[in-house]
Amino acid sequence: MSRRKLIAANWKMNKTVAEATAFVPALRAAVARLAGIDLAIFPSFFCVRALADALAGTSVAVGAQDLHWEPNGAFTGEVSGAMLTDAGATMVIVGHSERRHVMGESDEIVARKLAAALRARLAPILCVGELLSERDAGNEKAVVERQLASAFQGVAEEMAARVVVAYEPVWAIGTGRTAQPDDAEAMHGAVRSWLSAHVGAEAVSMRILYGGSVNAGNAAGLIARENVDGFLVGGASLDPASFVAIAEAASG
Numbered sequence: 001m002s003r004r005k006l007i008a009a010n011w012k013m014n015k016t017v018a019e020a021t022a023f024v025p026a027l028r029a030a031v032a033r034l035a036g037i038d039l040a041i042f043p044s045f046f047c048v049r050a051l052a053d054a055l056a057g058t059s060v061a062v063g064a065q066d067l068h069w070e071p072n073g074a075f076t077g078e079v080s081g082a083m084l085t086d087a088g089a090t091m092v093i094v095g096h097s098e099r100r101h102v103m104g105e106s107d108e109i110v111a112r113k114l115a116a117a118l119r120a121r122l123a124p125i126l127c128v129g130e131l132l133s134e135r136d137a138g139n140e141k142a143v144v145e146r147q148l149a150s151a152f153q154g155v156a157e158e159m160a161a162r163v164v165v166a167y168e169p170v171w172a173i174g175t176g177r178t179a180q181p182d183d184a185e186a187m188h189g190a191v192r193s194w195l196s197a198h199v200g201a202e203a204v205s206m207r208i209l210y211g212g213s214v215n216a217g218n219a220a221g222l223i224a225r226e227n228v229d230g231f232l233v234g235g236a237s238l239d240p241a242s243f244v245a246i247a248e249a250a251s252g
């Protein structure tokens, strides 16, 4: 089964509107050159509208890094799925490890956010991944399967198929320490098996991204593995040349 590769940039709390839109010429040139690959940018909420406008007419998707699970209401500082689609977003990241481990989001909150993203017709990237202590204890697969089970509970198969899963071992995020291709493939294969068993036949076409200190040097080795369908890139996505170099490595 050939799945289109997706290379996604998580800009976290970086870039003003001017800095974000300065990225656009490089992205336009990259998509014109790199056939058969999808690109997506996840800027801060504040840059979604400007970036969506600047990338209109290209195949580059723009998404947000988070959303609230309610459609509206007294939730000071929060942003709903409808607000994101209104601003031009078509995708959203849910359950990033910084949301889980820095902001304290539980599996239950992540599940509510995934459901809200699907209700708002956004394509979610659901992040899962274990802590170093959990890997050292040999529990990485159990942790990831628990996160998947919680997030997909009650999600219908046709909706679930719209989800992109990103395996991001927490010990590899922003640390310069990347999972070896064999370790990444082992987990991606386990995620695919879990999806086949619990989501259904659509699992074969669902994309599973790897994230954790991906750069232009390690991308080719990772993307060569059967179940690695792209990347969620943090630090190395902040510079146009390095993000485009990763996309080039992924497009083979």
Ligand code: PEP
Residues within 6 Å of the ligand: 010, 168, 172, 173, 174, 175, 176, 211, 212, 213, 214, 232, 233, 234, 235, 236
């Ligand atoms: C991320 O934040 O999703 C990420 C993978 O970051 P980095 O590439 O910097 O490790």
